[in-house]
Amino acid sequence: MRVAVIGAGIAGLAAGALLSQAGLAPVIFEKGRGPGGRTSSKRTDHGSIDLGAQYFTAQDSVFKDQVADWINAEVAAEWAITPMVLPERQPARAQRRFVSSPKMSSIARYLAKDLDVRTEVHVAEIVRELTGWVVRDRMGQPVGDFDYLLITAPAPQAQSLLAEPSPALAAQAANVRMNPCWSLGLVLGSPTGAKFDAGFPSTGPLGWIARSGSRPGREAVPEVWILHATAQWSQTHIEASPDSVTSALVDAFRALHPGPLEIADTIAHRWRFARAASPLAEPQGYLEGDSGLLCAGDWVTDGRVEGAWHSGRAAALRLIDLARGQLPPGEAE
Ligand SMILES: Cc1cc2nc3c(=O)[nH]c(=O)nc-3n(C[C@H](O)[C@H](O)[C@H](O)COP(=O)(O)OP(=O)(O)OC[C@H]3O[C@@H](n4cnc5c(N)ncnc54)[C@H](O)[C@@H]3O)c2cc1C
Structure with a gap:
């Protein structure tokens, strides 16, 4: 059975790992330069900076076991921190928070290491033909022919791939609103002396700030802060220039931590589709269309x-069932 996964974020890689364990040898197409998706880290002159997902939590026991395995493999660690609600400096909700270590893409790289991940392949079209699912890149070149296809791109990107071959799945993806996020890495020439390591500003453009070096595995020098604008501010400023975004977010940071700020560098990144504001909460964890077409990702479940991870695995288990039952695509029940 020939299986392809589109997207090497946590969903696509969790699926890939299970499929591979079951002997299904999936091919994973990823448009980026490396695996990780929204858990990637940006390589800079000052080391890797985590501009996307900041931490994750583990609520379900199966995922808790997985996190424990990642910690044993030294690609994750608990970030023992109590973020503050700012400017009041009240402790935010206490919960166990975890990070990939030493950078946010470490778990993705660990999952990807034994998988056939083909990076810098931007899938532009999927077409059902007699031979199976033909996958084409942006040049219109076929990059493979598969019996089953699992799409794990964020909802709006999945929607455009699905519009032709599966209007029903495309309509489900269209129901998911994804919020943008402007993210800024602020590299400082001298320490701030701030008495907190992370916080949720309750007013202004910022929704999250964190001192990178407070996380396990990160360098403390130079001091780097990661600033995330709120979804609302990011939406309003979605087409703003990186320079103007940088200046607004730095001003907002200064308001939270008055005092001299020696800025050595800034790195702004716009996530058009950062968080699913209205995820589908699909109980089975994946969406299934005709002819062996499946969708998974945070937007299918709960946006985290x-x-x-759960969504990718659920889709993989479904594919493994189909393979074991040797059900031809289209006779999927
Ligand atoms: C700024 C920010 C802060 C966040 N904070 C948190 C947090 O604190 N806690 C938390 O749990 N979650 C957080 N998240 C959300 C978390 O990162 C996501 O829920 C999770 O990483 C989604 O994984 P995924 O595999 O579903 O999707 P993605 O990580 O988006 O992976 C999809 C992959 O598909 C690829 N792709 C898309 N289209 C194509 C195509 N046509 N061809 C080939 N490849 C394609 C993309 O490049 C991407 O690598 C945050 C996200 C952002 C951006």
């Missing part, structure tokens, strides 16, 4: 790393 844990949800993405």
Whole structure:
């Protein structure tokens, strides 16, 4: 059985790992330069900076076991921190928070290491033909022919791939609103002396700030802060220039931590589809269309790393069932 997965984020890689364990040898197509998706880290002159997902939580016991395995494999660690609600400096909700270590993409790289991940392949079209699912890149070149196809791109990107071959799945993806996020890495020439390591600002453009070096595995020098704008501010400023976004977010940071700020560098990144504002909460964890077409990802479940992982695995288990039953695509029940 020939299986392809589109997207090497946590969902696609969790699926890939299970499929591979079951002997199904999936091919994973990823448009980015490396695996990780929204858990990737940006390589900079000052080391890797985690501009996307900041941490994850583990609520379900199966995921807790998985996190324990990642910790044993030294690709994750608990971030023992109590973020503050700012500017009041009240402790935010206490919960166990975890990070990939030493950078946010470490778990993805670990999952990807034994998989056939083909990076820098931007899938532009999927077409059902007699031979199976033909996958084409942006140049219109076929990159493979598969019996089963699992799409794990964020909802709006999945929707455009699905529009032709599966209007029903495309309509489900269209129901999911994904919020953007402007993210800024702020590299400082001298320490701030801030008395907190992370916080949720309750007013202004910022929704989250964190001192990178407070996380396990990160360098403390130079001091780097990661600033995330709120979904609303990011939406309003979605087409703003990186320079103007940088200046607004730095001003907002100064308001939270008055005092001299020696800025050595800034790295702004716009996530058009950062968080699913209205995930589908699909109980089975994946969506299934005709002819062996499946969708998974955080937007199908609950919009978090844990949800993405569950979703990818649920889709993989479904594919493994289909393979074991040797059900031809289209006779999937
Ligand atoms: C700024 C930010 C903060 C966040 N904070 C948190 C947090 O604190 N806690 C938490 O749990 N979650 C957080 N998240 C959300 C978390 O990152 C996601 O829920 C999770 O990583 C989604 O994984 P995924 O595999 O479903 O999707 P993605 O990580 O988006 O993976 C999909 C992959 O598909 C690829 N792709 C898309 N289209 C194509 C195509 N046509 N061809 C080939 N490849 C394609 C993409 O490049 C991407 O690598 C945050 C996200 C962001 C951006």
